Amino acid sequence: MQVRCLETLRSMAFESKRNRSCLEAAGAVEFLVYIIKSYDSSLLLEIESKEGSEVIKAGDEALSILYHIKLSGTCLKSIVGNDNGFVESLLKILKKGSYQSRAYATMLEGSFEVADPIHLISLTPEFFAEIVRTLRDQINQQATKAALKLLPELLHWGRNRIKAVEGGAVFVIVELLLESSDKRTSELALVVLDQLCGCAEGRAEFLNHAAGLAMVSKKIFRVSHAASERAVRILSSICRFSVTSRVLQEMLQVGVVAKLCLVLQLDNSSKTKEKAREILKLHARVWRNHACIPSHLLSSYPSSS
Numbered sequence: 001m002q003v004r005c006l007e008t009l010r011s012m013a014f015e016s017k018r019n020r021s022c023l024e025a026a027g028a029v030e031f032l033v034y035i036i037k038s039y040d041s042s043l044l045l046e047i048e049s050k051e052g053s054e055v056i057k058a059g060d061e062a063l064s065i066l067y068h069i070k071l072s073g074t075c076l077k078s079i080v081g082n083d084n085g086f087v088e089s090l091l092k093i094l095k096k097g098s099y100q101s102r103a104y105a106t107m108l109e110g111s112f113e114v115a116d117p118i119h120l121i122s123l124t125p126e127f128f129a130e131i132v133r134t135l136r137d138q139i140n141q142q143a144t145k146a147a148l149k150l151l152p153e154l155l156h157w158g159r160n161r162i163k164a165v166e167g168g169a170v171f172v173i174v175e176l177l178l179e180s181s182d183k184r185t186s187e188l189a190l191v192v193l194d195q196l197c198g199c200a201e202g203r204a205e206f207l208n209h210a211a212g213l214a215m216v217s218k219k220i221f222r223v224s225h226a227a228s229e230r231a232v233r234i235l236s237s238i239c240r241f242s243v244t245s246r247v248l249q250e251m252l253q254v255g256v257v258a259k260l261c262l263v264l265q266l267d268n269s270s271k272t273k274e275k276a277r278e279i280l281k282l283h284a285r286v287w288r289n290h291a292c293i294p295s296h297l298l299s300s301y302p303s304s305s
Helices: 002-013 017-025 028-037 058-069 073-081 086-096 099-114 117-121 125-137 141-154 158-166 169-179 183-196 200-208 212-219 225-241 245-253 256-266 270-282
Strands: 044-049 052-057
Touching (some): 028 058, 099 125, 125 141, 125 169, 158 169, 200 225, 212 225, 225 245
């Protein structure tokens, strides 16, 4: 019975938007959620495709269908907000599912933006650890971007930032910035890193990464205006709240200070330029007139008065 229902739903899910609305109204979503929640005990199905046949769990098939239905915001909020174990089921799939199922689970979690704050605040450290693992594994570009879009929705709350940091998010984000040449991925990663550096634990992990300061500085002017603004914000958080003599020297040596001087010369955004000026003035006694700053940029160094 389940097999026939899933086959019918699959054929309808990939068709018109009208079909998707009918599926919501007919209770198909509740059926799919039920199958997903029974993931561990779900039946095995033989699925035919262009490449041949493969055997997968009914829970994996239900998850794929649910993703392709493209549910309405109202329906998504109902699923996520009813505290019916659906989030826990997605977590289970993130831990045990195939790469494709983990990708679908991550993309469905993007629907958390419609969830009530109480459900977002109560997410477990394990949940964040699995989202970070999705980023580390780089299952596919869709899943990576879905995870990067999801995290800012969850990191508005300080507790969630700490959970994400403990799950290894800072290290993975910096590594992602090192490896990615995709503009949108870099922008999203810098948004997440900016939020993580909003807590002391996040800043400490950032500074523990040997390439952290250099990589964030490198992204200024090389990605987009939005990325440059976020990069300068991250550097500002470090310079205001977590600076040490070692950090100040590293910022000179890896070119952060020179890049901030360049921001004063080239950036048209008054907000970003002002933040760069504040950073340079804050540590002028250490940085000003230092040999590491090229002479053509030193003229841009702001007065400390």
